[in-house]
Amino acid sequence: MNKITVVGLGNYGLDELPFGIYRFLNKANKVYVRTLSHPVVEDLEDIEWISFDDVYEAHDSFNNVYEEIVRQLKELALQEDIIYAVPGHPMVAESTTELLLADNDLNVEILGGKSFIDDLFQAVQFDPNNGFQMLDGTLLNKAAINPRNGLIITQVYDQLIASDVKVSLLDIYPAEHNVAIVTGARGENADIDWRALHEMDHDFALSNLTSLFVPPLQGEGELLAGDFDYFTEVMDALVGENGCPWDKEQTHQSLKRYLIEESYELFEAIDNDDIEHMIEELGDILLQVVFHAAIANKEYMFDAREVVKSITEKMIRRHPHVFGDASISTIEELHTVWNDAKAKEGKVERKVKQEKIFADIFLKLYDLNKSQGTSIEEALKEIAGEMNETR
Template sequence: MTHQITVVGLGVGELEQLPYGIYKLLKETKQPVYLRTADHPVVSELMAEGMKFTSFDFIYEKHDQFEGVYGEIVATLLEQAVTEPIIYAVPGHPLVAESTVQQLLAQTENINIVGGQSFLDPMFAAVGVDPIEGFQLLDATAFEIDEAQIRQHLLIGQVYDQLVAGDLKVMLMERYPDEHDVTLVTAAGTSQQQVTTVPLYELDHVTTLSNLTTVYVPPVTDQTILNRDFTTLKQIIARLRGEGGCPWDQEQTHESLKKHLIEESYELLEAIDLQDDNLMIEELGDVLLQVMLHAQIGLDEGYFDVRDVIGSVSDKMIRRHPHVFGDVTVDSTADVVTNWQDIKAQEKPERIHLLDGVTKGAPALMRAEQIQKKVAKVGFEWDTVAGALDKVREEIQELQEAPAAERLGELGDILFSLTLVGKYMELSAEEALQQTNDKFIRRFRRMEQLADRPLTELSLSEQDALWNQSKQEEQS
């Protein structure tokens, strides 16, 4: 059984700011008193009055990460509480930015919280901010830039040295302008309070950092920066489709947008082939626009919104990657693919036939590739590419001999067989034909440039000569 652990908040200031009830408790107690850290303004004054403490500062020196420090402190407290009631004193308020207290609460119910002033009130006073406007409180030692809400006031605690400040600066500069002013407040609410405002890029140049330092980052107001935020895009799409918005956007439906999604997807593929990063940014944006329009239509009709879309894909990625987010072990990419397919099959039990999942709206060559990959899983394929090549020759022969009414089907058989050849050679028939289309366009344009008159005035042999010249130029 664990005896009671009384957790006391020492506040943020000197002894005169310590509530009388907490001061009396610490002066009169016969219980052992443990400090997370003795590096606090009130501790030295209490010690001068003859009070005895056991500090956990030595644990900080044993670990490279705070998780290890906090874990050992909690384990030590729980061990001591087995034999007798104890007092555990922490800076500020026990329930504000105190990981050890949260861990204690999770591991034992025999806890009594005795409050103290948190650093938040004097912090807001130091920077002149009304918290009702909206703010975030984050930990510099576990900071993730994607968690930052750049439209709100941001407080980041535990910026205790220049190394932490340097890491924080680099992350903040991913989303905030380099010149964005930030304010560092050390020992907020005490007579030693220091307030320093610098451009973000100088954050780690400030030398007055300590375990009592908090960084304040004001909201972003520059619209060009806000335009990079997902919330802005969502608001734009909602306005376009809302009252007083754009008539074209208001008229769109899931069905009317289908052709635009296909067009934008192919324009993105072209940008990828060109290896043009700026064009890829633009075309990815156009594809994202289509996603956002469909999501807004879903919201307008009351069926779903973009959060449902994001939640669906997030759930799927976690579910289908148990080797990353779970305890499954894989040895190769093949294992990953096998797991993916097994999980996918469990998710879609309504698909009773092997080819039920073939995408109906995909381009024909791409659809043929999907079909061939699926049937290969049950062994419906030749052992080598030789069989596929023989099939191509057979289909060509059948096309040559087919009556007019059957030629379309025979031509399809040839294309299907050629796609299978590509599968054996690990080549995409869709990409191969696109590449050939682009190549033909380049060479034909060069023919037009080389001709001294319109191509319609040239004989076939003259055109053929220009084609060969265009081809030779490209290969040289």
């Protein structure tokens, strides 16, 4: 396979093109280019530029466009060494480069040009050393967003994409959080429009040079209240050296009773179909989990991430029909899978039966106390009597 040299044309004209890239292109007679819409292409008239603009017109999605461009490049490379030019830097927000590098059969060399990132940071006056993320607006996964980092979202090229991005961000950021719509980032000459997040898609202009910058929420405790990592930090602080005197004295043993109490209150909220109190009581139960993890973290035993990792792995392991290739058609088959998984995890049958008995007692106690008005003492006596009769 011949070599494919991917060259970055930068974001602007020849004035900002690295000299090494300029000399390399001037020695070439023929250059394949993703699109002719670039100032460098217009300035270097002596080169035969062969574009893939027609591929954009033939497909209805960018993914299909990029895959087709790479397919054609691979066919061309069977015949000769080729030069392929892209806007910006080949390794920044350039899907065709990513696809080329993923093919182990190809001989790919990267020659960088200037990326838009430096200019964007200058335009919005943000130091990337403070932490930032860059995500594709057409493939945005809000679960990947850390609101304590600055966020750059690329490929926000029309109002439809902008609206989809806005909806995702509103689940994380407040509606009035200011964001910057940056078109043609070039420092002081950038077209930058600061707006409240909820207004970011209003009168949105069509441009393939538009990115969105979302400033971080770092330091804004109230706004970060929905962030799980921030919650664990709060609990670590409460049990830490300078934390709350009561929280600092708690142990795994002293907290056991509260898990029962909070579960009892959650049952009541569920029975009353009280959504607000369900949120509150589920939060109280989550508090117990994170509280225990904070105590363990202080004692260098484990932390909340290990708890989350453990249960996530268990859910994946016990659902091979969802996360694997197992085929399950009945609940009975599913129970068999679960029992096999429990056996492999070391859960003995006796212990499982004990857990079920305790759960039945707890639910019966709650039902007698709440639904029938039976006192706790009377309910316990009734449950004990029923258990004696079944022996």
